Amino acid sequence: MKKWVLSLTLAAGVVGLAACSGNGGDTIAKSKAGNVTKDELYESMKEQIGDQALQQLVIEKVLNKEYKVSDKELDKELKKLKDQLGPQFEMQLTQAGFKDEDAFRDVLRLNLLQQKAATKDIKVTDEEVKEYYEQKEPDIDVNHIIVKDEKTAKEVKKKLDNGEKFADLAKEYSQDQSAQTGGELGTISRDDPQMDEDFKKAAFALKEGEISDPVKTQFGWHIIEVTKKPKKEAYDKVKDEYTQELKVSKLDQDSVTQAMKRELKKAKVEIKDKDLKDAVAPILDAPNPEDTTDDLKSGDNKKDDAPATDKEEK
Template identity: 55%
Template sequence: MKKLLLALTLAGGVLALSACNQGGSDTVAKSDAGDITQQELYEAMKDRVGAQALQQLIFEKVLSEKYEVTDKELDAKVAELKEQLGENFEMALAQYGYKDEEDFKQTMKLGMLQEKAAKASIKVTDEELEEYFGTWKKQIKARHILVADEATANEVKAKLDAGEKFEDVSNTYSTDEAAKAAGGDLGWFAEEAQMDADFLAAAFALNANEVSAPVKSQFGYHIIEVTETRKDAKLEDHKDELKEELVASKMTNEKINEIMEKELKDAKVKISDKDLQGALELGATTQQ
């Protein structure tokens, strides 16, 4: 989610600025008080969003020479973001200044180009991979049903023992609304996760597909089922997946800026407009 939302930057001025820069004096607005020329509009926009717009245009041109984002990849990323944001997708576009989905895709494409440049530069050692695998392997995937009292927990356990579907019982009984929406699923987590200690102890004592007796915690009573473990996983079978996760964990804003500085230096970018000399000072273009 974080990487996808990174692309939601205010870039509406990019196309507008480049469209206005025709170098002419055509009138774009008339009034009794005076006319506004195309050049005046361009200068005003340059003052306000010029550095941001130029930076984005340069980035896309430089990165597109070395990396490729296909329409299929772009559509898949947008579809993923739509799924995550649900009915809030259109509202998010409007909030960040995009006129429509196609407008947003142009900025998303740049974000994906930067991500590809970062992935090509960030290295993961075998030692890092081994260490990460050791932690990853110990995680479990579990789901739970949370209720207020032990009597209700026993009732829930009896229904599960009788063969009722976990997600159906969760939907009827669970007070954990967030997990309930996913059938009680809590995803993968480690023994050091920021969860109740009693809950963690009970969960990690279970085998895959085993359902607990009622477990008391500070939140109430849980019925827990471990749905998957990784104890038999082999590094060779998950190497690419884990490497990608490690690379993503190293992809900080500072690292991306460092990589972009190198890309711009390699491309020998020079800005001739003295008013926009600061456009390539990464991280310094949010305020004009």
């Protein structure tokens, strides 16, 4: 989730800035104190987020010409996020400032375009993909009930063993937001670094439909229910998907920035608005990692060749 949260409020601003262009004299708000025109709104938004908004719009325009993200790819990625967040998906969009799911899809599409550009020259071997496949476990869907102490956890487990419904007990006992939805956590991944290790270990040891004994984690005591545990798909069916996942896992901020720099230079981007002339400068002026390495090596050599000081000679 964190991969896209930072872009959300900016994306809302981009939509607004684009909507304000054209027909600048049109009145968009009236009051006894005076009217607000599209020009005034545009200038205000440009002053506040202009550089960032224009940067995103330019990158999207450039990448759309060179790379394609199909609706099928977008739907698949969106489903992953919905599965991971479960009932919290809508809340996350609202908190991030998105008007609706369509607005979020636009940002998600841009993220996937950036991924494709940044992974263009990354190579992975068949051996790496095969090893990744062997180690990867399918994601599972889980519910949980979390309480503060072991005594309460055992009490809940006893009620479950006696036939009471998991969702009802989650609403009654659970001490986190998932209580509102009967304990639903959505989909979890074995390799999710944000998920507690003790929780994952207990959850992935369960069979589909099985409920755990009380499990202690850093957050409290859990009762875990696995509602869906898919079988591992055939290697040939997931090879392409896993290859891309591996490539993405090799990305860092520098490699993404360098990819955007390459694409912007190739597109010969020029900013005509003098107020926004530096919109893409942070990307175009970003130093190449190779140059930094060369500078460090050069500095080491200079240090070796420098004359010794009196203190060193002694």
